[in-house]
Amino acid sequence: MTLELVKADGMQKMKAIFYGVRGSLPTPGKNTVKYGGNTPCIEIVIPDSDQIFIIDAGTGIRELGNKLAAKRDKTINLFISHTHWDHIHGFPFFVPIYMPHHKINVYGPAHDSLDLSLHDVLTRQMDYSVFPVRYGELQAEIQYTAMKRETKKFGDVEVTARPLNHSVLTLGYSISHKGKKVVYQSDHEPFRNLFSESNDESDSFINELNEKIVNFARGADLLIADSTYTPEEYETHRGWGHSSWMHVLDRAIAAEVKTLAIFHHDPAHNDLFMDKMSSDIKVEAEKKGVKFKIVTAMEGMELEL
Numbered sequence: 001m002t003l004e005l006v007k008a009d010g011m012q013k014m015k016a017i018f019y020g021v022r023g024s025l026p027t028p029g030k031n032t033v034k035y036g037g038n039t040p041c042i043e044i045v046i047p048d049s050d051q052i053f054i055i056d057a058g059t060g061i062r063e064l065g066n067k068l069a070a071k072r073d074k075t076i077n078l079f080i081s082h083t084h085w086d087h088i089h090g091f092p093f094f095v096p097i098y099m100p101h102h103k104i105n106v107y108g109p110a111h112d113s114l115d116l117s118l119h120d121v122l123t124r125q126m127d128y129s130v131f132p133v134r135y136g137e138l139q140a141e142i143q144y145t146a147m148k149r150e151t152k153k154f155g156d157v158e159v160t161a162r163p164l165n166h167s168v169l170t171l172g173y174s175i176s177h178k179g180k181k182v183v184y185q186s187d188h189e190p191f192r193n194l195f196s197e198s199n200d201e202s203d204s205f206i207n208e209l210n211e212k213i214v215n216f217a218r219g220a221d222l223l224i225a226d227s228t229y230t231p232e233e234y235e236t237h238r239g240w241g242h243s244s245w246m247h248v249l250d251r252a253i254a255a256e257v258k259t260l261a262i263f264h265h266d267p268a269h270n271d272l273f274m275d276k277m278s279s280d281i282k283v284e285a286e287k288k289g290v291k292f293k294i295v296t297a298m299e300g301m302e303l304e305l
Contacts, residue, residue, distance in 0.1 A: 020060020
């Protein structure tokens with residue numbers, strides 16, 4: 001199912017296209033048709049650009065790769081948030097990596113706990129014992145660049161990376177173009193004092209860390225945020241590296257964003273659950289006096305800035 005939220009005035013505008021919105025594990029089947037079962041992949045479309053911008057390489061990237069196969073004149077920039085499998089396991093099925101006329105720049109964090117490079121992680125999942133094509137058989141020109149806290153410019157497009165709070169080094173990304181900004185924050189859990197059972201708001205250091213996450217999203221035309229759990233579910237999933245939708249709603253309010261996209265859906269949440277959760281979020285948003293748009297990400301959804 002495709003949901004388009006774009007204006008029909010004939011003008012090209014920056015937009016985000018969702019090819020995968022599920023977290024942790026692909027969940028195909030009759031109960032996830034509406035929201036989709038592919039894992040994270042988003043294309044940020046920049047009008048009249050000679051470059052392509054993609055965030056994450058979950059299973060959703062396969063369909064995007066099929067669309068991009070014939071676009072020989074555009075450099076592909078792929079930004080990996082982190083190297084957990086649900087964000088990279090679509091990479092071996094991304095058709096452009098097999099084609100000699102494609103140039104692909106891959107950006108993302110080094111694997112901080114195993115001392116592996118971004119290249120190491122992506123290529124080891126293509127070991128011949130578990131994947132039928134050897135990495136050496138890829139024909140595209142592929143370059144890998146590790147990022148941490150920094151900004152890179154691609155003509156008039158600016159991409160900023162900032163670390164998030166997850167179990168491995170994870171980057172959030174901001175992609176800006178001519179005054180419009182998309183912020184991607186997945187996977188992320190609010191910072192907390194691990195040595196305290198209470199949520200002590202007087203902890204200035206913890207508050208400062210959480211404020212940095214808010215500031216990174218500040219003023220975003222579109223905030224795409226990990227909202228894996230309901231508030232009730234989060235209480236039994238503390239420390240798993242993900243947020244509840246209440247965390248994300250409060251962050252979006254504090255950051256004064258224009259549109260919030262609920263993202264990284266739990267594999268246990270079928271379409272009926274997601275419908276109920278979406279309704280609950282909007283009820284809570286109304287209570288809080290929210291004026292910005294809130295959408296629950298679906299495969300095929302297009303959001304124009």
